[in-house]
Every structure is written in C-alpha cells, then in structure tokens.
Amino acid sequence: MIDRDAVRSNAKYLRNVRPIDPEEICEYIEGTPHPAVVRETLREEAFDLGLVERDDGTFVPVEDEPVPYRDWSPTEFPEAYAFAFEDLLIERYGVNWHRDESGDRLREVIRRLKEDYYYQNEVAYDEEAALGYGIYHLPDYYAAVGYVLDDLAERGLLPRVLRVLDVGAGTGGPALGLHDYLPENSLVEYHAVEPSASADVLESMLSETRSNFKTTVHRETAETFDPASVLPDGEGFDLVCFANVLSELDDPTSVAERYLDYVADDGSFVGIAPADLNTSMGLREVERALAPADGDVTVYAPTLRLWPGHAPSDHGWSFDRGEDIVAPSFQRRLDEAGEATEDRDPGDGTFTNETVQFSSVVLRHDGERRVDVTASGERYAKMAEMERHVTNRIDLLAVKLSHDLTEHDGANPLFKVSDGSESVEHYAVLTKRDSLNEWLARADYGDVLAFENVLALWNDDEGAYNLVVDGESVVDRVA
Structure with a gap:
C-alpha cells in the first residue's frame, strides 16, 4: 500500500515550484511505488490538494479565478456522448435496437413516460424505462443546465474548485452539461444521488468525463441519503442541484429544505423543472417555501x-427557452423506425425532442442576487397594489419572465412579468412597438425592466392584470 501522506507532502512541497510529475515523486517515497500508482493517488487526493491533471500527466495548482461566463447555447448533443449512449442500447438490444420488438417497446416506454408526466402519475424506472428516458431527455436536459449556470458565472459566483451534489441525477444529462460548461482546468468533486436503474446509465455516461471531474454515484433515495456523509466537517456543497426530480418526490419541500442546509454559505441551490404547468408551478411552490419573504434565503x-419584505403568491408558471438542440442519431433512428399507426407516421418527430424549455430557480444563503435592484414606493407602483391603479398609467419595475406567449400571427406580443410582490399574474402587452419601448421584446428572460407610463388594466377573462405598452410608454432594461 502506498504511503499517501508521503505523496501529499511531496505534492504540497512541489506545487509552487514546478509541475508535479508522478515519475519524479515515486523516487521520494519509500518502496519506490510505480508512477502509475502515484498518479492514481494524486488523482484521488487532487480535490483536497487543489491540483488539476494536465494532458502530459503532470499536476499543477488549480487557478483561483472563478469559472468564466460562457453565453451557453448548444445546438447539438456532443457526438461522443451520443455514441456512448447508443453503445448501451446496442449492448442491451443489438445493432438493430430501434427496430422490431425492442424498438416498439422503447417507443411505448417513451409514450408512457410522457403520459405519466402529463397526468402526474408516479414514475418507476426499470432498465428499459431508464433507456427510454435517456433517449428522449438526455439532450435537452444536457442543454438546460448550462443556461442556469450562466446566471451564476456572469457574477463570478461559480468557483473553479467545485463540490457538487446532484440529487436525482437520472441518466446524466445535467451532469454532462455541467461538465462541458466548466473549463478543462476546473476541479470538481461530483456526487450523484440516484436510486433507480438510471444509475447504470449514469455511471456509463460519467465514464466519458475528464479525470479532473471526479464522480461518485450513491444509489440511494433523496430521502435516505445523508449529505454529511460525503462532506468534510464544517464544509458544504458549492452547488446542490435538483434537476427534473422535485415533481417525483412525495414531499419535495421537506426534502429540498434538508439539502439546502448543506449548501455552503457562498454556494448555490439550483432547482430545474420541465416547463409544463404542473412541474413548473411545483418548482415555484418549493422555491417560495424555502425562501419566504421574512427568511434568510435569497432568490438569486x-x-x-x-420589493423588500414581499414574496409572490400568484400561480408562478414561468419558463425559459434555449436554442433548439438537433435530435441526435439515436433519437432519429427510433423515430424513423416502426410501423405507421393512427397517431404517428415513421419520421414525424414523435420521438425526437429538440425543444429546450425549462423552469429554474437559484437560491443562496449570502444575500447575493443576480441583479441588485430594489424598487421604491416613491418612484414605482407595486404589483401587490395593482387593483388601485387599474385604468391609470403607471411606472413600475418588473422582471421579464417569459418569451412571447402569443400563439397566433398578428397578435400583440405578450410577456409575463413580475416584481415579486404579486398575488395574481401580470402580463405586459406590446400594442405598438417603437424605439422607446422595444426593450420589452428584446430583453432576455430574467432581465429587470423599468416601465414608464404603461396602462394598467384588469383582464377579467384571464383573471390577470395587463400592462399595456403602447406609443406613449417607455421601457428600459435596467440589468
């Protein structure tokens, strides 16, 4: 057995002198262990030592700078991951996995999963369900997580040395997205909690990650796993992620609340959910329970x-959209095979999933917010008091929380907006676009906008307030 203390002490001595070469260190250790053994020991100790492995096999100190902003917008699922996943399908069913009985079963699995999600049925993942889930969701879940990480990276709040806990990791879409978002010289200790057969797929996909992305899969439920079991005393996780899993828990709020306690003081709790009504609103319910108006948890x-001291209580359905991601080869193969039925023709896109839509939240303990803007009653109207402003023109601050929601050509663009105080939905309607108000249409999801001279109306049909932005209105992007 190698003397780990000797490896560590040599690494600490050399780290600020020159790159640490296992072939050199082995000469300084009793018994002269093989360089490959020293290299593996350094990999295992790398996170605690703050060392990253280079392509030439030497180790150097990790940079102090945080992860840079990426402006993430992938349009393809990386080919290496697509091949690795399809290898699992071939291993299970053979090279013609997408045809005949196996293809029919996988298509039926995906139909059933989509239906169960829609009707909020309990979902069980055996091996076949895990593969079907991966076929349909690996690419879009891979893409979605990077958009959320962008929000942290733009403020320098995503450290290059990162301890991660991915709860309900599934088949690995978010993990692979995180891996590819981070620079190659980042140092990651990644823990996944996944009790189902999806863990087999997850472990195979994680084998594609680089050596500085150290992974461990815990095959336990979110309810039974103890986060403290993998943390050094007094430390927390830099990132705790619940991606597309909260809706599958019996008591998502209590589970999420327990894990929130293990987020580092300067770390982030990330929740991601599919964009459909039920799962999105479920995420908002958890968010509002974990970050009440008078609490010490901040919505980043x-x-x-x-508005300080306020929290929203409307339905809260809002979601972002990313760039479409081209259906990988394994989706196209399954979609193009099989017999025509009453509800599908081969190749009609039923089993491809190119749309990236998701709801998300980032919570923090340190009071940080993506945009440090606070409204003042001396300057702006408050959505919580919108009833008294109906038929008046007002000024207000609001966050843009949707892309254009209209479904018909020629309709006035419609956007969900929020100031965090509302009890019913508010929508900004752009009836006449010009150079003074075009920021309403141009701004990104999550941007803070300042509205001047907008007309407040009550929409009885929708049970919501409309803020009419016309030729007399001004809209500016605050941040």
Missing part, C-alpha cells in the same frame, strides 16, 4: 423579489 435568479 430568475424570479427576483424587487
């Missing part, structure tokens, strides 16, 4: 509270 993004 995207649903900022612009």
Whole structure:
C-alpha cells in the first residue's frame, strides 16, 4: 500500500515550484511505488490538494479565478456522448435496437413516460424505462443546465474548485452539461444521488468525463441519503442541484429544505423543472417555501423579489427557452423506425425532442442576487397594489419572465412579468412597438425592466392584470 501522506507532502512541497510529475515523486517515497500508482493517488487526493491533471500527466495548482461566463447555447448533443449512449442500447438490444420488438417497446416506454408526466402519475424506472428516458431527455436536459449556470458565472459566483451534489441525477444529462460548461482546468468533486436503474446509465455516461471531474454515484433515495456523509466537517456543497426530480418526490419541500442546509454559505441551490404547468408551478411552490419573504434565503435568479419584505403568491408558471438542440442519431433512428399507426407516421418527430424549455430557480444563503435592484414606493407602483391603479398609467419595475406567449400571427406580443410582490399574474402587452419601448421584446428572460407610463388594466377573462405598452410608454432594461 502506498504511503499517501508521503505523496501529499511531496505534492504540497512541489506545487509552487514546478509541475508535479508522478515519475519524479515515486523516487521520494519509500518502496519506490510505480508512477502509475502515484498518479492514481494524486488523482484521488487532487480535490483536497487543489491540483488539476494536465494532458502530459503532470499536476499543477488549480487557478483561483472563478469559472468564466460562457453565453451557453448548444445546438447539438456532443457526438461522443451520443455514441456512448447508443453503445448501451446496442449492448442491451443489438445493432438493430430501434427496430422490431425492442424498438416498439422503447417507443411505448417513451409514450408512457410522457403520459405519466402529463397526468402526474408516479414514475418507476426499470432498465428499459431508464433507456427510454435517456433517449428522449438526455439532450435537452444536457442543454438546460448550462443556461442556469450562466446566471451564476456572469457574477463570478461559480468557483473553479467545485463540490457538487446532484440529487436525482437520472441518466446524466445535467451532469454532462455541467461538465462541458466548466473549463478543462476546473476541479470538481461530483456526487450523484440516484436510486433507480438510471444509475447504470449514469455511471456509463460519467465514464466519458475528464479525470479532473471526479464522480461518485450513491444509489440511494433523496430521502435516505445523508449529505454529511460525503462532506468534510464544517464544509458544504458549492452547488446542490435538483434537476427534473422535485415533481417525483412525495414531499419535495421537506426534502429540498434538508439539502439546502448543506449548501455552503457562498454556494448555490439550483432547482430545474420541465416547463409544463404542473412541474413548473411545483418548482415555484418549493422555491417560495424555502425562501419566504421574512427568511434568510435569497432568490438569486430568475424570479427576483424587487420589493423588500414581499414574496409572490400568484400561480408562478414561468419558463425559459434555449436554442433548439438537433435530435441526435439515436433519437432519429427510433423515430424513423416502426410501423405507421393512427397517431404517428415513421419520421414525424414523435420521438425526437429538440425543444429546450425549462423552469429554474437559484437560491443562496449570502444575500447575493443576480441583479441588485430594489424598487421604491416613491418612484414605482407595486404589483401587490395593482387593483388601485387599474385604468391609470403607471411606472413600475418588473422582471421579464417569459418569451412571447402569443400563439397566433398578428397578435400583440405578450410577456409575463413580475416584481415579486404579486398575488395574481401580470402580463405586459406590446400594442405598438417603437424605439422607446422595444426593450420589452428584446430583453432576455430574467432581465429587470423599468416601465414608464404603461396602462394598467384588469383582464377579467384571464383573471390577470395587463400592462399595456403602447406609443406613449417607455421601457428600459435596467440589468
């Protein structure tokens, strides 16, 4: 057995002198262990030592700078991951996995999963369900997580040395997205909690990650796993992620609240959910329970509270859209095979999933917010008091929380907006676009906008307030 203390002490001595070469260190250790053994020991100790492995096999100190902003917008699922996943399908079913009985079963699995999600049925993942889930969701879940990480990276709040806990990691989409978002010289200790057969797929996909992305899969439920079991005393996780799993828990709020306690003081709790009504609103319910108006947990993004002491209580359905991601080869193969039925023709896109839509929240303990903007009653109207402003023109601050929601050509563009105080939905309607108000249409999801001279109306049909932005209105992007 190698003397780990000797390896560590040599690494600490050399780290600020020159790159640490296992072939050199082995000469200084009793018994002269093989360089490969020293290299593996350094990999295992790298996170605690703050060392990253280079392509030439030497180790150097990790940079102090945080992860840079990426402006993440992938349009393809990386080919290496697509091949690795399809290898699992071939291993299970053979090279013609997408045809005949196996293809029919996988298509039926995906139909059933989509239906169960829609009707909020309990979902069980055996091996076949895990593969079907991966076929349909690996690419879009891979893409979605990077958009959320962008919000942290733009403020320098994503450290290059990162301890991660991914709860309900599934088949690995968010993990692979995180891996590819981070620079190659980052240093990651990644823990996944996944009790189902999806863990087999996850472990295979994680084998594609680089050596500085150290992974461990815990095959336990979110309810039974003890986060403290993998943490040094007094430390927390830099990132705790619940991606597309909260809706599958019996008591998502209590589970999420327990894990929130293990987020480092300067770390982030990230929740991501599919964009459909039920799962999105479920995420908002958890968010609001974990970050009450008078609590010490802050909503970092995207649903900022612009009025101190207030929290929203509307339905909260809001979601972002990323760039479409081209269906990888394994989706196309499954979609193009099989017989025509009453509800599908081969190749009609039923089993491809190119749309990236998701709801998200980032919570923090340190009071940081993506945009440090606070509304003042001396200057702006408050959505909580919108009833008294109906038929008046007003000024207000609001976060843009949707892309254009209209479904018909020629309709006035419609956007969900929020200031974090509202009890019913508010929508900004752009009836006449010009150079003074075009920021309403141009701004990104999550941007804070200042509205001047907008007309407040009550929409009885929708049970919501409309803020009419016309030729007399001005809209500016605050941040």
